[in-house]
Amino acid sequence: MNNKARFSIGALAVGFALAGAARAEGVKFMDPTGDDKGPGGYTYPTDAVYTPGSFDLVSLEVGEGDNPDFKVTMNDRLADPWGMGVGFATQMVFIFIDKDGAAGKGHTKSLPGLNVDFAADSAWEKVIILSPQPASRVSAEVKAKAADLAADIVIPRRTVGAGKSISAKVKLEDLGGGDPKTWGYQVVVQSNEGFPDKSDLLSRKVNEFEGQHRFGGGNDSDCDPHVMDILAGKAEGKPEEAQAQYDMLKFECGADGSSVKRATLAVVRK
Amino acid sequence: MHLRNATLAAAVAAVLGLAPDAVLAQDSGASPIKWFGSIYAKFLDGNRRTEQGLYSNAETTPGEGGGDQGQGIEFELMFNAQVSKQVEIGGRLHSRFNKNYWANYGGFAVPDDKTTNCGEDDPRCNQYVKLRGAWARITPGYEWLDSATIGNSDWGMFDAWTQGKSRYIDRDNIGGVLLQGSAFDKTLRWDLARVSLANYQGVAYSTGTFGEDIYANDSNWIFQSKYTPSPNWNATLIAMYAKDEDLDQYDDSNLNGSAVYTAYDNKVFALKGQYTGLDFMDLGASIYYTDYNVNDSVCNGTLNGNCRFSPVPQRSANDYSGLFNVNFNRLFLDGLSLSVQYFNIGADYVSVTAARREADVLLTEGQEGTWQWGRPDYNFGNPNNGNSTAGLGYGGWNGEVQQVVSGMADNDFTDFDEPVAYSVIGWKGFTLVPKLALGDWEFAGEYSYISFNTNWQACGGSDKDSDCATYMRQEGVHAWGLGGDYRSPYAPYQDRLMQILALKAMYTLDIGNGIDLMARYKYISDEDDRVTRSALLKDAYDGFPDATGSLNPNWIPNVGLGGCVECDDRKADYDTFGLSAGYQLTPDLYAKLIYEFHEVELIDGTVDVAPVGLGFEASNDYGYAEYVTGKHQKNRVGLDFSYFLSGVEFGGTIDYLWGSYDPSFYTDLDGQRVKLVAAPGVTSIATPLGNIPLNDVDYSQYRMKVFMKVSF
Numbered sequence: 014m015n016n017k018a019r020f021s022i023g024a025l026a027v028g029f030a031l032a033g034a035a036r037a038e039g040v041k042f043m044d045p046t047g048d049d050k051g052p053g054g055y056t057y058p059t060d061a062v063y064t065p066g067s068f069d070l071v072s073l074e075v076g077e078g079d080n081p082d083f084k085v086t087m088n089d090r091l092a093d094p095w096g097m098g099v100g101f102a103t104q105m106v107f108i109f110i111d112k113d114g115a116a117g118k119g120h121t122k123s124l125p126g127l128n129v130d131f132a133a134d135s136a137w138e139k140v141i142i143l144s145p146q147p148a149s150r151v152s153a154e155v156k157a158k159a160a161d162l163a164a165d166i167v168i169p170r171r172t173v174g175a176g177k178s179i180s181a182k183v184k185l186e187d188l189g190g191g192d193p194k195t196w197g198y199q200v201v202v203q204s205n206e207g208f209p210d211k212s213d214l215l216s217r218k219v220n221e222f223e224g225q226h227r228f229g230g231g232n233d234s235d236c237d238p239h240v241m242d243i244l245a246g247k248a249e250g251k252p253e254e255a256q257a258q259y260d261m262l263k264f265e266c267g268a269d270g271s272s273v274k275r276a277t278l279a280v281v282r283k
Numbered sequence: 284m285h286l287r288n289a290t291l292a293a294a295v296a297a298v299l300g301l302a303p304d305a306v307l308a309q310d311s312g313a314s315p316i317k318w319f320g321s322i323y324a325k326f327l328d329g330n331r332r333t334e335q336g337l338y339s340n341a342e343t344t345p346g347e348g349g350g351d352q353g354q355g356i357e358f359e360l361m362f363n364a365q366v367s368k369q370v371e372i373g374g375r376l377h378s379r380f381n382k383n384y385w386a387n388y389g390g391f392a393v394p395d396d397k398t399t400n401c402g403e404d405d406p407r408c409n410q411y412v413k414l415r416g417a418w419a420r421i422t423p424g425y426e427w428l429d430s431a432t433i434g435n436s437d438w439g440m441f442d443a444w445t446q447g448k449s450r451y452i453d454r455d456n457i458g459g460v461l462l463q464g465s466a467f468d469k470t471l472r473w474d475l476a477r478v479s480l481a482n483y484q485g486v487a488y489s490t491g492t493f494g495e496d497i498y499a500n501d502s503n504w505i506f507q508s509k510y511t512p513s514p515n516w517n518a519t520l521i522a523m524y525a526k527d528e529d530l531d532q533y534d535d536s537n538l539n540g541s542a543v544y545t546a547y548d549n550k551v552f553a554l555k556g557q558y559t560g561l562d563f564m565d566l567g568a569s570i571y572y573t574d575y576n577v578n579d580s581v582c583n584g585t586l587n588g589n590c591r592f593s594p595v596p597q598r599s600a601n602d603y604s605g606l607f608n609v610n611f612n613r614l615f616l617d618g619l620s621l622s623v624q625y626f627n628i629g630a631d632y633v634s635v636t637a638a639r640r641e642a643d644v645l646l647t648e649g650q651e652g653t654w655q656w657g658r659p660d661y662n663f664g665n666p667n668n669g670n671s672t673a674g675l676g677y678g679g680w681n682g683e684v685q686q687v688v689s690g691m692a693d694n695d696f697t698d699f700d701e702p703v704a705y706s707v708i709g710w711k712g713f714t715l716v717p718k719l720a721l722g723d724w725e726f727a728g729e730y731s732y733i734s735f736n737t738n739w740q741a742c743g744g745s746d747k748d749s750d751c752a753t754y755m756r757q758e759g760v761h762a763w764g765l766g767g768d769y770r771s772p773y774a775p776y777q778d779r780l781m782q783i784l785a786l787k788a789m790y791t792l793d794i795g796n797g798i799d800l801m802a803r804y805k806y807i808s809d810e811d812d813r814v815t816r817s818a819l820l821k822d823a824y825d826g827f828p829d830a831t832g833s834l835n836p837n838w839i840p841n842v843g844l845g846g847c848v849e850c851d852d853r854k855a856d857y858d859t860f861g862l863s864a865g866y867q868l869t870p871d872l873y874a875k876l877i878y879e880f881h882e883v884e885l886i887d888g889t890v891d892v893a894p895v896g897l898g899f900e901a902s903n904d905y906g907y908a909e910y911v912t913g914k915h916q917k918n919r920v921g922l923d924f925s926y927f928l929s930g931v932e933f934g935g936t937i938d939y940l941w942g943s944y945d946p947s948f949y950t951d952l953d954g955q956r957v958k959l960v961a962a963p964g965v966t967s968i969a970t971p972l973g974n975i976p977l978n979d980v981d982y983s984q985y986r987m988k989v990f991m992k993v994s995f
């Protein structure tokens with residue numbers, strides 16, 4: 014192959030890429046950096062793949078149209094040390110959607126392994142799972158561990174990571190239609206665990222002490238929220254929203270590891 | 284008293300028999316032992332029809348080899364338990380594939396009565412189960428110490444340039460002691476470890492021969508401190524010291540014990556930092572310094588001597604390496620990002636415990652895995668070519684390349700669908716990686732400019748035989764990429780420049796469940812002028828003392844090449860086109876159809892030139908060096924699939940590859956390289972590597988790997 018042909022291929026690709034249309038405006042929620050500590054004292058696992066900021070939520074952006082883009086941005090550049098092939102590996106993100114804001118409609122329990130509930134007036138109708146695992150694997154896990162919620166769990170057919178953002182397109186009809194700008198959202202940042210506990214939906218445990226592949230600062234039982242970062246307050250990214258998050262994720266465990274007070278989440282909306 | 288200290292005191296008291304049972308029971312924190320694991324079955328088929336193992340490749344492990352036939356099953360049993368509030372334990376038992384074919388009947392049915400050749404008591408074939416790792420983790424509750432872990436680990440808490448994540452078939456095989464602590468509200472975290480050196484992590488792949496020397500106390504001490512005072516920046520400091528001690532052969536009395544000497548020691552210091560406080564840009568940098576000292580008595584100091592095969596140099600060396608990363612998170616357009624990396628890896632960078640394959644230290648995607656099979660025998664297809672048959676065949680690897688700073692890049696016991704690792708010691712240059720997401724389209728590109736700190740003449744001296752004796756040669760035959768070697772980064776004469784251009788586009792077509800389309804193009808220019816001054820040609824090509832009986836007797840050497848400095852140049856142009864379409868056929872089943880076309884136009888010097896120091900490798904029966912000048916074309920049609928049910932995963936790749944090799948020949952004419960046109964009736968050309976037929980060679984390969992993994 015000669016150099017002219019190679020140059021032509023390059024020029025064609027660049028021109029094609031730059032010819033794209035402008036993006037539609039949607040809705041954006043912000044979260045302060047440095048609050049990737051769950052209820053305030055959680056710590057990262059000690060393996061080098063869990064780089065600082067990799068579970069620190071910065072923003073959620075929701076696009077418009079029939080196939081809106083859901084984009085979650087973290088405070089560290091994404092990496093793929095486990096060869097997942099989609100541009101990220103260690104993160105796992107759940108986007109809970111409260112479409113109507115009506116108490117008593119929707120689910121107040123969350124997904125297995127997260128150990129959080131939702132307030133009655135923040136009951137969710139749909140949750141989108143952004144996972145680096147193949148959609149088939151996530152789907153199989155949902156069937157096995159969250160079959161009662163499966164109808165409201167949306168697994169995008171393709172989730173990708175680029176730069177600091179994890180994103181996926183979801184058909185509006187899969188979310189039951191409506192206007193995403195009016196919905197309430199909660200983003201739960203977790204870690205992708207390829208070898209999850211039998212009760213966990215591909216999420217990583219939080220224990221009292223951090224381990225090589227385990228978060229620390231929680232409890233060895235399942236009375237603590239297994240959540241590293243969420244949206245809180247007005248979701249404008251102000252520093253005081255960190256404390257709002259810590260308050261929302263407060264929990265209490267009994268001496269035997271049972272849950273005395275379970276962390277209860279609220280959604281944010283514009 | 285702090286609760287944890289009180290608990291520890293109670294535990295100690297309990298051990299000493301001083302505590303009432305009630306105290307122990309209340310604070311024990313014990314939980315039942317948890318058992319979990321997996322069953323993994325692999326099904327191989329292919330037209331190479333070799334039965335040397337249930338994995339595709341084992342080129343560099345003596346006595347092993349790759350295979351493409353048979354079925355086998357592995358069993359892995361893991362456990363952990365919280366023994367008390369302060370103690371947690373875990374471990375893993377694992378059987379190993381190797382040559383563990385179902386048809387062996389556990390070794391009983393192997394048609395060979397030699398017990399070291401897959402008989403019933405050969406552990407490679409009899410479904411043996413082995414302890415892969417065990418550990419105890421103690422969390423005493425001290426202010427200064429978070430935990431102490433004693434036992435096996437993959438050591439992934441450190442980094443790939445120092446104590447890299449380790450692998451031996453699977454992880455968790457290297458043992459050590461790890462202390463971890465923190466301060467300042469966990470903003471400062473530290474790790475201190477003593478990690479036993481694997482026996483191969485020494486000069487000439489040995490830290491001491493069992494029964495003749497000592498190796499069991501050889502270790503690497505490593506300290507790492509990470510400081511993360513804010514979400515905007517963090518810094519890491521690493522220092523390590525590895526040492527191999529051997530018995531002093533001159534100590535002829537053991538009245539005062541046995542004397543030892545240091546065979547080698549290896550110090551590595553690292554400083555890494557990251558700043559993410561700017562919205563539009565992130566910065567990161569790391570610098571490494573290595574100091575390696577080897578005892579003069581260990582190696583005999585010749586180019587092809589007793590330390591030819593070694594993961595570390597045979598003379599002392601020190602050097603720096605560094606990375607500088609700039610990431611633009613939004614560049615001009617929404618959805619457009621750009622990553623820039625400058626890298627400079629010293630030619631004398633030595634870290635004996637650096638990652639061998641489970642890391643990729645550079646941003647560039649590097650060369651294509653399909654050409655990394657180092658010993659392709661295109662010319663003769665000789666079934667007795669031992670090293671050729673030990674490799675994974677004409678298809679090479681399908682996975683990405685993993686670039687490592689180890690002198691022992693490891694691709695043994697891998698399958699063709701896995702990544703391939705190669706050494707990038709000596710690389711310097713920069714990489715640009717733009718990515719663009721536009722609507723339903725995703726684009727990615729790369730441009731890399733790579734020069735080499737190993738660009739030198741006679742290794743920076745004047746006589747290759749003495750000055751290049753510093754460096755290990757391994758399988759290296761003075762070539763890279765196609766027909767090259769993935770372990771050895773060194774050549775006696777090198778003046779190399781590599782450039783990589785890659786483009787990729789992805790689009791999900793909104794039909795049915797969505798068709799994931801991908802197209803890619805990649806071009807690599809890899810040029811090595813090797814000897815650049817005519818006065819050095821004689822030193823470079825002045826004879827081959829080990830070549831007796833191996834070198835082609837019909838070939839006529841042309842030492843000095845008549846002053847033709849371009850006659851030994853290596854020039855390779857790699858073009859790759861790829862298309863794929865993936866579809867979610869059912870919620871459980873995803874399938875992807877792949878087509879790739881690869882082309883290489885390669886000139887590897889004239890036929891007057893033989894690789895520097897070529898000896899026994901010239902024999903086609905051996906297979907370290909093959910004639911590869913000419914045009915190579917390769918097509919691949921592949922089918923990947925994955926199928927998940929709750930608790931079980933099936934996956935697989937089925938490939939059919941076909942290609943051709945059109946050899947061409949160049950010679951020295953009046954001090955210039957000219958293409959050799961064969962006279963009528965001539966059917967082959969005499970080269971150092973045999974009489975190469977003029978005609979095109981067609982080849983094909985079919986290969987299949989299907990696996991099942993059940994997790995329980």
